[in-house]
Amino acid sequence: MTQYSSVSPDYRLGSTTIKRYDHEAIARYYFWRPWRALWRTLSIIWFFGGFALRLWLDKRNGETEKSRSRRANELRDILTRLGPTFIKVGQALSTRPDLIKPDFLEELIKLQDQLPSFSNAIAFALIEKDLGRSINDIYREISPNPIAAASLAQVYRGRLYSGEEVAIKVQRPQLLPVLTLDLYLMRIGAKFLAPYLPLNLGHDLTLIIDEFGIKLFEEIDYINEGRNAEKFAANFSDDPTVKVPSIYWEYTSSRILTLEWINGYKLSELDRIRAAGLNPDRIIEIGVTTGLRQLLEHGFFHADPHPGNLFATFDGRMAYIDFGMMDQLDNHTKETIASSIVQLINQDYQTLARDFVELGFLSPKTDIHPIIPALEKVLGKAVGESVGDFNFKTITDEFSELMYEYPFRVPAKFALIIRSLVTQEGLALSLNPDFKIVEISYPYVARRLLTAETPELRRKLLAVLFKDGKFQWQRLENMLAIASADSGFDILPTAQMGFQYLMSEEGEEIRRMLILALIEDDRLHTEEVQRLWLLLKDEFKPQKLLNIAWSGLRTFSGDRIAAVLPSFAQTQS
Incomplete structure (x- = not known):
């Protein structure tokens, strides 16, 4: 039987203790410490301002392969220096070959698990403190150094005394001050910059940042991540194409997570996948279908499916890891999304506009009749196009004009859905630029409605x-x-x-x-x-x-x- 503490961890911000993300408490804390916010703001401007200047000079003097490689390395270094929040931005961009040049893409992919690690002494001390035993009493074997380092944690490979091979995830020290300060500055920036952004998000932008903050706090609670993993595994217990690692609760705390070791290939390792005799198109198909099942069937979806969190196992299954960033949809939202996909395929833009009202992208008082021709213009080419020709970037570029002309808005709940879909789209592009996502998604939705x-x-x-x-x-x-x-x-x-x-x-x-x-x-x-x-x-x-x-x-x-x-x-x- 699974046993774990049901008490949420306390997070300390100076002398302030908070149990969950609270933008008001964070704002009060930094209001009395303006020098920290000012210094962080100046650091961000300094790094990106200098980077933009050097890019401009490269373009003026004639860009070369060497200069592009140097700038790509520099961008990864800047994101790494600025810490977890900016690393996560880089991780999202690393899945978008349609947005990022190959030189930069190659460097950003390294943000998935090739980040600087922190001291082994600190990591082992944290394990012993949280689990109440010495390292040698807990694990029969543990790698002398981390085998991967991510934005919020680093991972060691080990073996339990019962023989199981495990991954040991240890949280980075002093995460809270960095995350809260970035979220505080992002929220301030949202209020001033929203009117100037290419998408008319309005006040909803702060809600999107708050949603992101809530998920970040959930992500640094490994008890919550373990629960999420078990719930996800139960949802896909009938699907032999999906693999979820088991959680070892006896060796897990809010800052330490011990889970089953997964052998496989990252989805970014296309050559290795092919060399192993696996079909990339089949892997994409599994990924897209399981992604749709998450959104439309279970409503419980993985909101951070970047290549570092997805593996093709040696036997051709899709393995999911890292369940810190998840979200839950209600039945009405799931079913309206399914309906929207079918209306898009059938090119029924009037019903699609009504679905947008139900989902919150349009106010219930909106007159949808003048919007219907605009939707037809933007979405009319979706059916039959490959991901490379018709993708979320295309939709975003077209919608940026519509959002100024019509009262579209992005509900806060959909920020993570869009992130998840965009990331999966980027993975499909990485494995096969001509892969047609519509040809996979529509059969699933058709079956979903028919049954x-x-x-x-x-x-x-x-x-x-x-x-x-x-x-x-x-x-x-x-x-x-x-x-x-x-x-x-x-x-x-x-x-x-x-x-x-x-x-x-x-x-x-x-x-x-x-x-x-x-x-x-x-x-x-x-x-x-x-x-x-x-x-x-x-x-x-x-x-x-x-x-x-x-x-x-x-x-x-x-x-x-x-x-x-x-x-x-x-x-x-």
Whole structure:
């Protein structure tokens, strides 16, 4: 049985003790220490101002391969010197080959786990203090030096006395003063700079920074990370393509995390992945599909999936590590996102605009009619384009103009979602610039809607299939064709659920609409039904059809069936 302390760690900021991110407490602390904020601000300006000047001089004097390499190394060094907050910015950029030149990209990738380590003596002392035993009593073996150093911690490789090989994650000392000061300055900057940014984020920018601060505080609590890992593993317990390391709670504290060692290749190591006989496209497919399952099925998603946190195992699975930055979506948000993807594929921009209202990107009072043509212009080329030709950068560039003309905003909750999607998109670009994410994401969403298990998701499916009171035969055909192309999709359970739904009280309206759809426009739509039958006939053997019908009927009483039959008769009269 898992055992761990349920008490959140106390964080000390000078004489102030805080249990979680609190921007007001942080602001009060630094308000009385303005010299610290001033010195940090001057340091940031000094580093980036000098860097920008040298870039300008290189361009003026004629940029060379040597100068580009020197500046790339310099940028990594600046981000490293400025500490965890800026390192995380660099980590995000390292997944964007469409934004960053190759010379800079190669250096920024090193920010994932090639950062300067801190003293082994400090790390081992912290382990012994938190776990209450000497190093030799805890681990049978431990590497004499860290095998990786990241922005918030460094990792040692070890072995327990019970024989398991483990990774030992030790938090960097004195993290809190650095993180809180950067968050404080970012919040001040957000208030003054928001009106001048290319995206019209308005006051929501401070909420995005607060969300980031909350997640940073969660990330430096390793008890919380361990819980997240176990929850993530439980969500994917039925998926043999996903690997999550086990947590060893006896050797874990809020600053020390001992977990199962994972052998594999980083997703940035394309040559090694290919040399091992693994298919990069298959790895991307696993990553995109599991990412969609996180967002649309479980609602619990990994918000920091950079190459240092994702591995291709030797047997071709996708291994996730580092569960410090996670977030949870409610059912309504999950299902509206799924609907939005389908509306995008179907190029139904009117319904997509309504979904944007539901998700909070547009105010409920917004008149969406003038926005619809603008959405069509921006998103019209999405279907069928490769990631390299149509990506989040393209959308952002186009939306930057729309956000000044129309009242779009970015809800704080979506900051981490966008970060996660952008990062996964960057990974897809790194492995295969021509890989079509739409071709993977749409089949999953189609299956998700067709197997709708909640009333809200069923309503989303009906909204897709019925437009302006008419049944969209082509949409149903497309969804079934795309979903059936996946060998993992079984139409029979879907048909059984659909039959049970039609026979239920909730399905009364859809029964009427389906009958009307079959005879609308004063003709019997036999051609459409025949196309659907040809598409699915191999799955529907007579005995299977009888079994589905009998299984569905058994769930209803005789009174319910008697009530259903008159509704069919009324529809036809």
